[in-house]
Amino acid sequence: MRDTDTGRIPAYHERTKHRLERYAAGPETLDWSAQPDPFRTFEGTDRILLPLQADRLDTSYPDLHRPDAVPPRALTLDSVGLLLELSLALSAWKEYGPDRWSLRCNPSSGNLHPTEGYVVCQNLEGLDDGIYHYLSRDHALERRARATAAPPGSPSRLLLGLSSIHWREAWKYGERGFRYCQLDTGHAIGALRYAAAALGWGLRQVDTADADTIARLLGLDRAGDFLGAEAEEAELLLEVVIGQAAPPALPVFADLDWAGKANVLDPHPMYHWPVIDEVADASRGPLETTPPPPETDYPPRADLPAVAAAAVIRQRRSAQRFDRRFELARTDFYALLDALLVRPGVPWDVWNHPPALHPVLFVHRVTGLAPGLYALPRSRDAETKLRAVLRPDFAWTKPSDCPPHLPLFLLAEGSCVPLARTIACHQAIAADSAFALGMLAEFEDILSIAPWRYRQLHWQAGLLGQVLYLEAEARRLRGTGIGCYFDDAFHELLGLSGKAFQSLYHFTVGQPLDDPRITTEAPYPRNRA
Template identity: 80%
Template sequence: MNDSAEADLQCVLAYHERTKHRLERYAAGPETLDWSAQPDPFRTFAGAERILLPLLADGLTTPYSDLHLPGAVAPHAMTLDTVALLLELSLALSAWKEYGPDRWSLRCNPSSGNLHPTEGYLVCENVQGLADGVYHYLSRDHALERRARPGDDIVSGPPRLLIGLSSIHWREAWKYGERAFRYCQLDTGHAIGALRYSAAALGWGLRQVDTASYAAVAGLLGLDRSADFSGAEPEEAELLLEVIVDSAEPPALPAFADLDWTGKANVLDPHPMYHWPVIDQVAEASRSPGEKIPARPPTDYPLRSGLPAVAAATVIRQRRSAQRFDRHFELAGEAFYALLDALLARPCAPWDAWNFAPALHPVLFIHRVEGLAPGLYALPRSATGERKLRAALRQDFAWSRPEGCPEHLPLFQLAEGGCGPAARTIACHQAIAADSAFALGMLAEFEDTLNAAPWRYRQLYWEAGLLGQALYLEAEARGLRGTGIGCYFDDAFHELLGLSGKAFQSLYHFTVGSPLDDPRITTEAPYARTRT
């Protein structure tokens, strides 16, 4: 490791350590919040041509089960309409909620605190009905803003669509302070998952353009154009994804000549009260240099079966985060095993969009699951992960296989006993971690991953977000509900498991159960007031 990489590693490690919540104190954050001055949740570009997209998801009949069966959905042609569908089922609004004088939107892609730091961009060539160029997606209106158009020399060829994701750190930092960078990365992972499931519903694939460096992504999306963001909150480039309609090898990144850029970014918060320099530091230290990632080792898991007979568009758009759970509800064993089965890295959505071998492994607090004793359980998602976990966790853990567990599912009981109080305490004393059927924390192979590539700090969180997105949709498909938990006491969880050092670190927590809805909150269709 050269001196620059070593400095990046130390910066990332220092950031992670200082942003841990602890039983005696929380990570540094704002001392007060003015909810009436929350940053604008929608980025716009004044002066950019705006294209209103059609709303077509009601007509898409793809079953949710087919998303997990390679080749089950015939590829749709790539046109303006199908691109609109891709966005409607991934980054678009899914509903508006109202309670008293307050009104807020929900989106298909979840976000920490519903603050939505993730922005989406399109780079397209030869897409029927959509002129070549670079576009920003405005979820508020389900519209594209054309940020750049190429010169007159248009090259004919097959349609091509790339999706770029960026983060506006201030949207999360406004509420969460220094820990916000973690949440921005989790949200990026959720967005990757949302896009992958949406693409699968159209019969399309999705792959990361891993050779695109941070600088290349920022340049392609126009995020490095400082004049366009003058006075406004900057956006941090995250990654590029390419939509696949066939299996052909991807060509080089588009090299548009003489791009004509238009649009100036709006100001989201005219009076920011805080600044958290450590976020800028860890962002710089974790930027990808762009490297070809070797193919992930193949797996031989059986095809998924017995999935609910429900439309994919319905599941995707009704995804919500539960605020309360029925503490008396017992989850059927078959449904529980199916939820965990969705986390295994099969060559289908969402995991075929992930280039890396599994590096995150859930440790579960089982509360009320039919046929399973309450207690601590582990789900190592690879043989390597199991070996490392067995060496790192408490040596008195049982590592016994539950009776009735599917043979291919690597679930192990570590310790038996009621764990509701521990789960609640670790999750910043939140009742949802104990009132659910089960909760879990995601342990990352931290030290080995970052020692090899410090920039993979972001990717570890993206993988955690992917796991969370799979759990959200699997729960919704079964009439259940999930909730991502970003507030937890990092080292309290580690100590419970007997972990020391940095071999494993907890990056995300999650909980699943039967939701209790608040009848005082009303729901409105996402574009009911803006579309006829």
């Protein structure tokens, strides 16, 4: 890592903050009729249509969180299709007047979807060895590279690559778009982990591959294949684990026959944001050794809603409006927060780094709980650190009926509805919900040692958001990720100075109000099972 990168990443973060007196640099106008194509395709590739099977999956949502509750499926073309159907696929089409747009299982800032998925496989039944791009529009694999078949008896392997197309977010959000790409990567990690659990599989990050290695493996460094088209930034590589797996290692292909040219998403871009390329270059980290999973002593989660896993995953939506009269049951509120504590198992076993993000909550309407500002330190060290830097007059009292293991603390009592709305860029969704929160990241200490972990902090924030989305849906509630907020106004409210903690993501949960004028259609026109 170059010495200059230590300063470039914090400088980018500071530069891209929204402030009460001005927003971060972005386009002055948007022509929605000229929105970039939401689907990356590769012309000249063979396409393999995948079966649609989620309707027949009998895994329950509680099963995802119970060790060995789901017998592992074999690695086959069908199971790969089901994994993708529950993670990166379309979940619905929406229509309002002349407008039609798709939703996906993995959330995205502005529904712009910069995250692309790739499949790398060896010795899978029904699928030739090689590298494939996943086309969510058609629920199909595009064969980017065919490999020489592995020798008979070789172990079956399935890896999943994620990349980002920065222009998708920058088109709407300008310089702040890099942040949103990283949050979306975190959501995709979570979506893939839940989907893998529904098939009885584990999932782990392949830390023996840096960004350049992943780019070479996925063909993202093949400049000729992206001539005139928007580039893709390699993010990370994940491997499906069944049983006792060998240490992570990259597959070795004897030969690869590449095919396909990337489509142009936006033929007439009106802006360019060089700082995004600069922070992307500065945040590509070296190889890391996976740390051991953090030790925790939280009790197993209880009273998980007995609903179908596939239904929860595919009905996930971002609420556009909330019922401001709704009061959230206190038991549901505690359960939602309990889901954010790191335990062995789903989804935290895909993430071995200690918890570095800690919610601060604006509690509006929770039955029997005083409205006010609350904190949820997700580690004992974090509680000590937060007490040292937050306002000295905060109360730090625990609600009387809060579960003993849940580290929830009341900081200040009183209505914070106007504050929540103002800090979330004046958005009503932060005030009309049952509660909203901002995720404070341990920032300065982590980046001073490993600046490239700027991406990983956002991934962890996106993973927390994915947990909240699914936990809310399982309880017939709805969440909304909030990327637009006034960074330093939130810090000042809490008494934070300096850069020890920085807010990376906001979120809100409540009872949604649906717009009956918007119609919903199935994600795919017919069943291909």
